[in-house]
Amino acid sequence: MLDSNMPDTIQPIDIIILSNGPGEVTTWVRPVVRALRAELVADIARVRISAILSPCPNASGKEVQILASYPEIDRVQGAEHFTNFLVWGKTANGWDWRSKGIIIFLGGDQFFPVVIGQRLGYQTVVYAEWDARWHNLIDRFAVMNAEVMAKVQPQYLDRFTIVGDLMVESQNAIDPEPNPAANADILIGLLPGSKSAKLGMGLPLMLAIAEYIQATNPRVKFAIPVAPTLDLATLASYADPTKNPVIALVNGATATLEHDGNQPYLKTSKGLTVSLHTEFPAHDLLSQCTLCLTTIGANTAELGALGVPMIVLIATQQIDAMRAWDGALGILVNLPVVGTPIAKIINSILYYKFRDRKLSWPNIWAQQREIVPELLGRLDAKTVANFTLDYLEHPEKLAEMKAELRQVRGAAGAADKLAAVVAGLVE
Template sequence: MTKFDILILSNGPGELTTWVRPVVKALRQKLGNNRDEVRISVVLSPCPHASGKEAAIALSFPEVDRVQSAEHFWQFLLWGRTAENWEWSHQGVVVFLGGDQIFPVIIGKKLGYRTVVYAEWEARWHNLIDRFAVMKPAVAAKVSPKYADKFTVVGDLMLEAQSPIPNPQSPIPNPQSPIIGILPGSKPAKLAQGVPLTLAIAEHIHGKIPDTKFVIPVAPTLDLQTLASFADSQKNPFLETFKFSGASLVVSAQSHQYPLLRTAKGLNVELHQENPAYNLLSHCSICLTTVGANTAELGALGVPMIVLLPTQQLDAMRSWDGLPGLLANLPGVGSTFAKIINWLFLRRKGLLAWPNIWAKAEIVPELVGKLEAETVGEMVLDFLAHPEKLEEIRTNLRNARGESGAAEKMAQIVTEEIGK
């Protein structure tokens, strides 16, 4: 039997890629790769942003030994049994990296394991959790002194993007041929507007600088056919909104190594499916991205970006968490709720991109409103014509990243709990 078990609790695609991936890597580096000594399991809980591919993503991490998908979570939470009836060692640690913080309390008691919670903004159940790894000192500021020794500041796991590894198959940057990354998101609510807008922007830039290369690092939860459907005028009515004439998927092109989205104007946009796409992104002169974890990864890599939040159709934005998301997706009346929620959001919005949140200032542009491809395209062209502006953004991103090493500190805390 395995000597120690580490059980990772997580939920959505963002948590898996920006929290779980670096932590399991750090755990293996610290505890070794002997699976008879230490086994790492991932159990997923339901998430409103889930695509259904989260289990496959977790299984793709070489450090992970076994994964249970979210559909079996409640059975595990209530009865302590997995769908495949996993056996557990007598000693172990439950590590919370997404979901509800009550979950490690319940599961830790059932398994008799120590519990470690990564708390980004708020820490709960102080008397029932063994250790808290928190993003900032402010998270622990209001904690009773009798629990203070449970708290360790580790930093922001979203900063843990790995340094790019040279890859001979990756595009090689050419100062005369800028590479622009396009990250329109992974969920339908964002893709419906993001795909036609960013491709229309790309066509405008390509018309002015024909040798510009455009690349899309495809989200691991998204297949190529689904992505292409949002560039199809027969399937996505927003193409007309952004004056975009459409694009089609080209899977096997003789002169291209990667699948393409080929627009009606003849622009080829390469589709890259390697994950994570840090090496590709590090070669980009600038990226066009929506809000979300993408901005954290780009910021950690020091890649300049323009963050886009188009609002041509307020009722199209329905990917909110909690009650707002439920209201916005109600049959019949959801559209009305979505318009109201998004109108209120736009009136009160603060900083949206993670690098700006870190810096408490808009160090990368956030464009919110009825965006037009030509206007955004001209902004990109201005950045490309003035490389000193891009360098200023890179410098500000490096300064905003803060202290690295959160995953290694998490691994140290887990190791200490194994020892107990």
């Protein structure tokens, strides 16, 4: 760690975090900026951390608010100002820049740090989860595993450091102890996602599944840890048939937003209540869950890191729903008129290509071995409910899944290792 009495020969520096979507902001940026403050000095006069967002088709509009809530970050700029910054080097508020700095890439296009680094004269660090590009133009790469380095030319290998998986690090691989008193009933967590394409099908389908489960076993209770990028009214709108036409497509349940004192909840037409929890991160709530129903994405990494059993739902009733692609592909599928047919073609191709591959993080960590069940296709609420009830009736299956999750989730420390790479450049 560089203490506050570091020699005057080490100049005050700027650290720029480049990121984009809600998943990166919550699962990558948060642990990294904490690790940076622990590794470097906390004094803004010596180390100033700025976060700059680039456009993302998955953006919720709350990324700036979330970044601003991290005490380690000193200033934030939204994605709407990114193009002007990339092309002209101008920020919306006319930020000043110190003569020494480091750019850390945590989401977006890996070419962005190349352009910005050269303009500001800053060194660059890229976190690469699957692919590392621009080997000759980036100063350091912090990569998830050795596979990322397989295509790297030998002369650039000294720029690479394996740090591990930030998806695991984002949860710090903690194991909160369950509260026995809280387990008088069985609690199932519902994680329908945070993006419109997932929520449209996912929320009403999960509510319908929950109705079937509770009708069979009234002891089962349900809770939704609300993504920080969502407000309650927006979440509830996906269970409103006047606002979400996809409900009928999945034979989903409808619901209204209600409050019991300070506790918000969704109440379905059949009287099922699902409590809503806005605390973030939701580790305490999730640790009390016997089982969770979730979509693919960062949710599966969080549950896996916490050792919480899960069933992963990938509904395909609306084949054009998936439009959350980055870059040119994301622009094409979101175009008016032609976007929908393009999305159907692309997603159909991807469905047949990946239908035999595992998509949840625990199964990816396990090299495509199915640790957690993934249900892919035109999902029916009653069928999924019976599948879930079978796990509840056989707790030994849940115990086995929990043990395997803890075994494969990987070690914590990726954020600390990345911060150490940055510290090496500072020194």
